[in-house]
Amino acid sequence: MSKASIKDIQKRQIDIRKYTMIIALVGIWILFSFLDKSGTFLTPRNMSNLFKQMAVTAVLAMGMFMILVDLHIDLSLGSLVGLTGGVCALLMYKLGLNPFIAIILTMALGVVCGVITGTWVNAGVPAFIASLGGMLAYRGAIMGISRGESIPISDAGFRFLGTAYVPKTLGLIIAIIACIFVVISAFKKRNARIKFGFKVKSMALEIIYLVIYVAIIMGFVLLMNSYKGIPMPIMIVLGLALILSFVATKTKFGRQVFAIGGNKEAARLSGIDIKKRTLQIFIISGLMAAIAGILLTARLGTATTDAGNGFELDAVASCVIGGTSLLGGEGTIIGAVLGALVMASIDNGMSILNTEAYWQLIVKGLILVIAVFVDIYNKKKGRTF
Known part of the structure; x- marks a missing residue:
């Protein structure tokens, strides 16, 4: 192998x-x-x-x-x-x-x-x-x-x-940036795998995964924003x-x-x-x-x-x-x-x-x-x- x-x-x-x-x-x-x-x-x-x-x-x-x-x-x-x-x-x-x-x-x-x-x-x-x-x-x-x-x-x-807590508007901006980063990274990785001859998921499955990731990110931020916003300790954890x-x-x-x-x-x-x-x-x-x-x-x-x-x-x-x-x-x-x-x-x-x-x-x-x-x-x- x-x-x-x-x-x-x-x-x-x-x-x-x-x-x-x-x-x-x-x-x-x-x-x-x-x-x-x-x-x-x-x-x-x-x-x-x-x-x-x-x-x-x-x-x-x-x-x-x-x-x-x-x-x-x-x-x-x-x-x-x-x-x-x-x-x-x-x-x-x-x-x-x-x-x-x-x-x-x-x-x-x-x-x-x-x-x-x-x-x-x-x-x-x-x-x-x-x-x-x-x-x-x-x-x-x-x-x-x-x-x-x-x-x-x-x-x-x-x-x-x-x-x-992170201000709610700033939390949404961070979430959108994170979603964009996830999408770009996924397609960049996909193209690299295709270039070097590795197997990749079908485009439909790739999109389903991306939808799930984006839903998790946005769902988390919206849930936190429905209270006071994203807790600062969690932002530190994510950064680290x-x-x-x-x-x-x-x-x-x-x-x-x-x-x-x-x-x-x-x-x-x-x-x-x-x-x-x-x-x-x-x-x-x-x-x-x-x-x-x-x-x-x-x-x-x-x-x-x-x-x-x-x-x-x-x-x-x-x-x-x-x-x-x-x-x-x-x-x-x-x-x-x-x-x-x-x-x-x-x-x-x-x-x-x-x-x-x-x-x-x-x-x-x-x-x-x-x-x-x-x-x-x-x-x-x-x-x-």
Whole structure:
């Protein structure tokens, strides 16, 4: 089988996972709307809150995605969310720094923590142990510097990141631009595939797909506009997703990260600097954790010592549910974001149904185990998801 044919099959496998995720998400929404006798779940207000709630997990999942693709894991991300959110709040509350400067310094802290973990891993310490040590150290650090107290934030400019909404007219303009971009990209990709002799969908099927994509984009924006507009945290998530998707699929760095996850020894023999790439993915992971910490603190208006507790597990679950393989070398940023939306939908729906907290943990745990089992089973059998 030619290399082109193999890549084509792999691409179709990823597409199948992506569409399966969308179908599963719609199914979850329908289920909760049926169980919710108050009719709250599918209201524009609750959907807006749902998307705001998933933003932190989505940002963290994008960082975890890079780690998992490279066959590592970072258990420190949840604690790092708490530490960076707390440091950002302290910089503004105690030192009186400008929010912009506080955010820059907080992101720098995330990068430094990523460098520390990546350096330990490159030194031969298993990522599980290195990040476990970080998880404990970061949690202890935020408890120490905050003295166990919550840190309030009232700065309107900072709170804007977590609570503001995009003006409705601007939201529509962004949606139209996005639709135009999707259509142009689709036909450009189609022409390129035809030029190089690859199989393409029929024009009728291509148009149907485009209609669905455009309907999803416009439907989302119109739904958000029926409340207050697109939440600012979601705009940040979409911006980061576009950047990281480009990095993961269109750059030398991204291709090498996937190559390392797919076959580390082959990657080493082909001349890829594995230690350099490992350090870089942990830097990205630390940076994304810092951004998640900033968004969480901005949304809640306060930083607490237990902020981010267990978030690393939600991030792993989001990635795996979204199609990222724990065996490395496979997955997409968009899948990780969709996985985060699934996790947030389950949390939100069960909260509306007044389900006990322990049941929420049990359900998420079962979903994670099943998702990993399906991934490993399909890998062994050579099947698609």
